[in-house]
Amino acid sequence: MAAGVNATLLTNMVNPQVLADFIDKKLVNAIRLSPLARIDDTLVGRPGDTITLPSFNYIGDATAVSEGQDISIAKLTTNTTTVTVSKIGKAVEISDEAILAGAGNVMNEASSQILTAINSGVENALIANMASNVTMSEDVAADADAADAIADALTDFGEDIDGEKVIVIPPSFYARLRKTDGWIPNTELGANMIVRGVVGMVHGCQIITSNRMSVNNDGIITNTAYIIKPGALAIYHKRNTLVEYDRDILSEMNYIKGSNIFAPYVYDKSKIIKLNLANPT
16 A cells, blocks of 8 residues: 555545535634624725724713703814734644544644634734724723722723723732622623633623733733724625645645734724733732
8 A cells, every 4th residue: 555545545535615614603702702792793804904094083061051052063173093904813733644544524623723822813913903093092001900090091981981801911910809898700791702712700890811812922911901892893794714635745744724814903082991900029
């Protein structure tokens, strides 16, 4: 029998289109921040690598009008933001030896690996975009009561302080929050959780932890947190997940690659507050 002949059966096991469809169906649910974001596919198939998006300016509060007096007319104005689309991708490499030794279901493993990689890439891009575009920011002192600091920061929302909110925090801040009087564990929240992985609640804010809040993609310590309301973010898909398969006949290595092109966007800056966390001494 010719060497590696059994490994060629991998081409029958891997259907790139099936993998791509599977990943696309699972991706939105896999992204923990997706309930806080608008998901938009209208850009799929359109040319260009940048997207110009509008943001509407507030027309101002209504004012008192006397009898017979005209109601003042406000001009609705907009600003625009240009967002560059990003391509993220990941490939898995599988040797013939691993396949022959019974590595498991190659298609399921590849789907899982690529889904996890793209999910992480999208969330990294969203967080990086928040860091660059957030306009409301508060400092949390090292000796401050963590729950009280959140309560103070929430006043930045003004009269829109009510409603659903999520705080993404680093694991180190989670320990501080759990020791405060305002902490409510997730076991007492029932089924009313906005996102997956909620560990508790403070002052009406559901808490999730993320290592990305401790260190950014460049390995720089950030120690930040974000209070986010639904509708604050947006994910504009430029091209849905593309999965491709290839094989190197000399090294007898098999490759399954997945990539996604999208644009992360802070859709409404009034719905995000950044917390700069100082570590207790």
